[in-house]
Amino acid sequence: MTARPLVFFAHHQGRGHANRIMAVAAHIPEERPLHVLTAKPEQFDAMPREFSVTELPNMIGAASRSEALHDQPTPSVMHCVPLGVEAMRQHMGIIAETLRALDPALFVIDVSAEIALLARIMSVPAITIRMHGDRSDIGHLAGYEAGVGMLAPFDERIEQADYPQWARARTFYTGGLCTTKDPVRPRDEARKALGLPLDKPITLVIAGGGGSGTPYAPLTVAARAEPEALWLVAGPVHREGHETDFGNLRELGWIDNLTDYLCAADRVVASAGDNTVHEIARAGKPFLCIPEWRYFDEQQAKAAELARLGAAVHLPTWPASIPEWQKALDRTDALDTSILASLHDPDAARRAAEWLESEATRLWQVS
Known part of the structure; x- marks a missing residue:
């Protein structure tokens, strides 16, 4: 029986999201299929193992199709959801269709609070990659609640004091994850x-x-x-x-x-x-x-x-x-x-992969 795939969403701004996913992917068991959703597939040219990819439209800066749609206020539970944007409709639609078709074991999101909500609406278990910052707004908290857990690619010692205890309890801390492998010398x-x-x-x-x-x-x-x-x-x-x-x-x-x-x-x-x-x-x-x-x-x-x-x-x-x-x-x-x-953990990517694999197994185990 083929294992359910892991699906990753990679935000295309900068290379950090893609590099982090590739570092973790290197430690995912080969029998677990991997699929990537991204607006920049070329960032995954160095993927260390077999995977499939779906290119998403780049919706950043795309215009609404009317001034009245553009002027509609943003709901407090979301951050960036303008109305009437064709690229956004296609973007979210492709994600939804991919999740429907692949029925993944986990959807790993690096990063988007809105896509975490979409995953929950589609009844797909999602893991959100954590980042620092003031994310106490209702949009971020909703994204944290919508997923089945969070993955923090840093040491727990630099967690923020204001991060909610309930969310901390659902977070796996990998230790400091560095995607660079060049040798350190004297x-x-x-x-x-x-x-x-x-x-x-x-x-x-x-x-x-x-x-x-x-x-x-x-x-x-x-x-x-x-x-x-x-x-x-x-x-x-x-x-x-x-x-x-x-x-x-x-x-x-x-x-x-x-x-x-x-x-x-x-x-x-x-x-x-x-x-x-x-x-x-x-x-x-x-x-x-x-x-x-x-x-x-x-x-x-x-x-x-x-x-x-x-x-x-x-x-x-x-x-x-x-x-x-x-x-x-x-x-x-x-x-x-x-x-x-001491904040850098050379095994952080492996620890992240092992945790994702354990969650993918645990959540789909039928008693």
Whole structure:
């Protein structure tokens, strides 16, 4: 008898959702069929095992078919459900038809509160991937209630104090899930491989790609605050036009070998993106966390929990003066890096897969 499939929904904004699903999928038993619903199937080109995929219309930004439909208020139990959007009707219809046809053991949603409600209406057991942030609104709580459980790809020690106890009891914490597999090596070995000086302090800035880029002006102030150090910036930056470049501030742009630069660095300045946090934890570096804007204050909430635990220094905004930078960097250098390192669990993806498989078996067991 063929096992019921696992169906995954992957939000197509950024690569994090797809990478996380592929990391978990590598540990799902081969006899369990996998199916993916996504608006960007190409993000799954590196899927480590056999699977099938259904492409969804990209409904982000699609217009309503009349002004009157566009102007209808959003129900409080939902977040983004404009009326009269053809792409959305097709999007949700394809999901519904796929669930009807495949009759999955579990529908794993990464992420969408509305799709969790759709799964419950269709009588399909759903697992929602958890993220940090202020998700106490009725829409998120309804999504949590609609599913059969939640999967948190992080350590329970950085759970938010305001997350409801009833929801916490239904959550499986995998430990810190990092999708990067590049080897971690000693600092000097990494520096030699990258052609970096062995005798200079090096700070790596990981610039987020979620918006227009990390602001460049604060980094020029940081470089002035440490003229004898080397500051390296990986990723896009945003310039306002008035910045002065400094010789100890170097832009790397997009790089494929981020782990090597993490290993080479003495400290890291970055946002609170989920995989970014666990990449830094995996390398065990002092972490100055400056969150990017995200819906529901996701990154601010995660950074606050990291700081509470002593795993990172959390700054809500970029330092604007040399004394501010020096104070923040001194605090960062004083961190016990073993705390952050302990938040990464190399077995997190396997633990997630084993839990999903156990739930898929338990929920369909006939006595």
